[in-house]
Amino acid sequence: MRWLREHLVLILGILVLIYTFIPIFVVVLMSFNDPTSRLIYRFDGFTLHNWLNPCEPEGMCSALKTSVEIGLLATLGSTILGTLMAFALVRHQFVGRSSMNLLIFLPMATPEIVMGSSLLALFVASGFAGQLGFWTILIAHIMFCISFVVVTVRARLAGMDDNLEQAAMDLYATPRQTFWRVTFPLVFPGILGAALLSFSLSFDDFIITNLNAGNTTTFPMFVWGVAQRGIPMQVNVVGTVMFLVAVLIVVGGEVNNRRRQRALT
Amino acid sequence: MASTAGVAPEVGAPPPEESGRRRGRTGYLLLIPGVVWLALFFVIPFYSLVATSLYDPNGSVFRGYEMTWEFSNYWHALQDYWEPLLRSLWYAALATLICLVLGYVLAYAIAFKAGRWKNLMLVLVIAPFFTSFLVRTLSWKLILADDGLVVNTLQALHLMGADGRLLATPFAVIAGLVYNFLPFMVLPLFASIDKIDHRLIEASSDLYANPFVGFWKVTWPLSLPGVVSGTLLTFIPAAGDYINAQLLGSPNQRMVGNVIQNLFTQANDYPAAGALSMILMILIVVMVLVYVRKAGTEELL
Numbered sequence: 001m002r003w004l005r006e007h008l009v010l011i012l013g014i015l016v017l018i019y020t021f022i023p024i025f026v027v028v029l030m031s032f033n034d035p036t037s038r039l040i041y042r043f044d045g046f047t048l049h050n051w052l053n054p055c056e057p058e059g060m061c062s063a064l065k066t067s068v069e070i071g072l073l074a075t076l077g078s079t080i081l082g083t084l085m086a087f088a089l090v091r092h093q094f095v096g097r098s099s100m101n102l103l104i105f106l107p108m109a110t111p112e113i114v115m116g117s118s119l120l121a122l123f124v125a126s127g128f129a130g131q132l133g134f135w136t137i138l139i140a141h142i143m144f145c146i147s148f149v150v151v152t153v154r155a156r157l158a159g160m161d162d163n164l165e166q167a168a169m170d171l172y173a174t175p176r177q178t179f180w181r182v183t184f185p186l187v188f189p190g191i192l193g194a195a196l197l198s199f200s201l202s203f204d205d206f207i208i209t210n211l212n213a214g215n216t217t218t219f220p221m222f223v224w225g226v227a228q229r230g231i232p233m234q235v236n237v238v239g240t241v242m243f244l245v246a247v248l249i250v251v252g253g254e255v256n257n258r259r260r261q262r263a264l265t
Numbered sequence: 266m267a268s269t270a271g272v273a274p275e276v277g278a279p280p281p282e283e284s285g286r287r288r289g290r291t292g293y294l295l296l297i298p299g300v301v302w303l304a305l306f307f308v309i310p311f312y313s314l315v316a317t318s319l320y321d322p323n324g325s326v327f328r329g330y331e332m333t334w335e336f337s338n339y340w341h342a343l344q345d346y347w348e349p350l351l352r353s354l355w356y357a358a359l360a361t362l363i364c365l366v367l368g369y370v371l372a373y374a375i376a377f378k379a380g381r382w383k384n385l386m387l388v389l390v391i392a393p394f395f396t397s398f399l400v401r402t403l404s405w406k407l408i409l410a411d412d413g414l415v416v417n418t419l420q421a422l423h424l425m426g427a428d429g430r431l432l433a434t435p436f437a438v439i440a441g442l443v444y445n446f447l448p449f450m451v452l453p454l455f456a457s458i459d460k461i462d463h464r465l466i467e468a469s470s471d472l473y474a475n476p477f478v479g480f481w482k483v484t485w486p487l488s489l490p491g492v493v494s495g496t497l498l499t500f501i502p503a504a505g506d507y508i509n510a511q512l513l514g515s516p517n518q519r520m521v522g523n524v525i526q527n528l529f530t531q532a533n534d535y536p537a538a539g540a541l542s543m544i545l546m547i548l549i550v551v552m553v554l555v556y557v558r559k560a561g562t563e564e565l566l
Contacts, residue, residue: 013374
């Protein structure tokens with residue numbers, strides 16, 4: 001009884017955590033499903049078919065390719081723009097700091113449907129209604145990723161000990177050497193985290209993308225389309241792979257961190 | 266990715282010290298590319314949206330629209346779509362409340378009870394959300410399906426009638442919203458609770474406060490910044506979401522996002538869609554301002 005009272009919160013917390021994993025179990029399970037009918041979505045039998053033929057559903061792999069391309073380019077663009085802004089915010093003086101903070105905060109506080117519709121309104125008003133596609137999606141994704149990059153990199157920069165940079169300067173390092181040998185390596189984990197966050201935001205976005213996509217199909221749009229018609233099990237293969245890749249990256253980062261910490265002590 | 270845990274509480278609040286910042290042009294040069302991008306593709310689109318919402322509704326995308334300052338677009342949009350609009354705010358509010366309860370328990374457990382498993386648990390909170398939003402929501406559809414495990418169990422226990430169902434009910438939609446936006450609640454809550462000095466809680470129990478009073482008078486007030494940013498980060502996207510309503514609900518659970526999306530892509534009624542988007546945005550801004558002001562004063566008390 002006493003044990004239970006002491007650990008009640010932890011047990012409840014673990015239950016909530018288990019709840020968040022329920023759909024993941026289903027996704028993994030369904031990736032091995034051998035469906036008897038396209039219309040009935042339930043587990044009928046075990047097969048490796050879906051894993052061996054991931055590109056069987058028509059259009060899925062090309063949608064996946066589009067999503068990866070847009071994701072990589074959006075990550076590159078937003079990480080560069082956002083990191084530069086984060087450096088300016090933490091390290092430099094400029095006029096209009098509070099409006100700058102507002103400009104960075106607002107895209108995170110605006111519902112996607114509103115951001116998506118206003119971008120579409122802009123593209124239509126400026127005569128790009130016919131050119132909706134890869135590039136308009138990319139523009140939108142860079143836009144909504146920037147703020148997340150800024151806050152992530154800013155948090156890292158603000159928490160950094162600047163004595164190390166002072167020491168480098170005292171030891172006659174030029175500003176350039178100080179930046180590339182001391183500052184940048186220290187900020188890098190923050191930038192990497194921001195890049196991963198950007199990629200997953202971009203890869204997963206549906207609402208803004210769907211409004212500005214024209215005839216281009218990304219992976220979430222493909223899933224949306226098949227959700228009405230009967231879902232190919234290969235969608236769950238992609239879901240499983242995404243989960244595994246994310247876990248590998250995060251665990252790898254954690255192991256690397258521990259090793260570095262152990263090396264320091 | 267754990268670095269995002271620190272994101273929310275910082276949002277909007279300028280960093281405290283101004284010292285040690287370099288003067289000169291470099292700051293502006295670093296800002297310009299990002300600011301230009303946000304101005305072109307975030308700020309200016311808002312003007313286009315306002316303009317679109319005031320166009321003559323008799324135009325079309327193909328013939329073009331005339332600007333006639335049709336403020337009646339707003340009135341018509343409200344008349345036609347007040348129901349999905351209110352439903353969105355109501356579902357989002359309920360989902361936020363449930364997220365707060367679940368998220369608080371989880372964040373508290375991670376911050377205070379997890380010990381050396383803290384980092385691992387934090388990673389586990391985020392991990393499921395790397396699987397595509399739509400794939401996750403579809404898997405809820407399977408779990409809640411009419412002949413699925415949950416429904417069958419509830420029926421076997423006679424907690425639900427033989428023709429009862431979970432899919433295509435408000436329950437399914439709100440459950441979907443709760444699930445999908447839970448990390449937006451947990452991470453800011455964790456960041457806040459993790460900062461609380463444990464000695465303050467011990468002091469309250471030394472002074473004969475029972476655990477509930479101690480929680481209510483010490484832990485809860487100290488975690489308020491996390492509560493405020495967590496509820497905002499959950500409520501705002503939930504109010505605009507239509508994926509859960511579409512995949513888990515029926516037309517009776519249509520939310521305002523569904524309507525805006527359809528008006529833009531299927532009905533091609535841009536002025537009505539623009540007006541409805543603006544109404545949603547205005548309602549959310551007003552609610553957020555009132556809420557932040559209220560939470561702010563409570564914090565001072």
